[in-house]
Amino acid sequence: MSLNSKVRAFTLLECLVALLVIAGSVQVYQGLTTVLVSNVKQVRQQENQDWLLFVQQMEAELEGCQLIKVEGNKLYVKQDNQDLAFGISNASDFRKTNADGRGYQPMLFGLKSSTISQKNQIVTIEVILKNGLQRSFVYAFEKTS
Numbered sequence: 001m002s003l004n005s006k007v008r009a010f011t012l013l014e015c016l017v018a019l020l021v022i023a024g025s026v027q028v029y030q031g032l033t034t035v036l037v038s039n040v041k042q043v044r045q046q047e048n049q050d051w052l053l054f055v056q057q058m059e060a061e062l063e064g065c066q067l068i069k070v071e072g073n074k075l076y077v078k079q080d081n082q083d084l085a086f087g088i089s090n091a092s093d094f095r096k097t098n099a100d101g102r103g104y105q106p107m108l109f110g111l112k113s114s115t116i117s118q119k120n121q122i123v124t125i126e127v128i129l130k131n132g133l134q135r136s137f138v139y140a141f142e143k144t145s
């Protein structure tokens with residue numbers, strides 16, 4: 001090999017350009033993951049707020065009601081001489097209706113399933129949301145004389 005032979009090599013300028021490209025790519029990736037994490041937190045917070053609103057709404061609805069029965073995965077109560085039913089609908093929302101099914105007020109959306117059970121005067125509503133999140137609501141009715 002002679003001293004004058006030229007070997008193709010990485011120049012200092014090419015090396016610096018490659019490092020800048022790599023550093024820029026890492027910063028873009030980091031920015032995108034930060035945005036993704038904040039979006040996931042916001043969605044989770046919204047789901048928690050929806051659940052808390054549902055719990056407050058159910059407590060307000062059941063306050064002063066008399067428990068009639070739990071049947072067919074529905075909760076039946078009497079409120080001011082009006083019979084009401086609470087349960088999941090075919091449209092995958094938890095809703096309040098008249099006991100005969102007329103009229104409706106959606107209370108919680110995006111449900112995969114719901115189970116309502118009764119033990120004495122204690123009613124438990126367990127829901128599974130479409131995203132897999134599981135929640136339980138427990139309410140103790142006053143004993144009727």
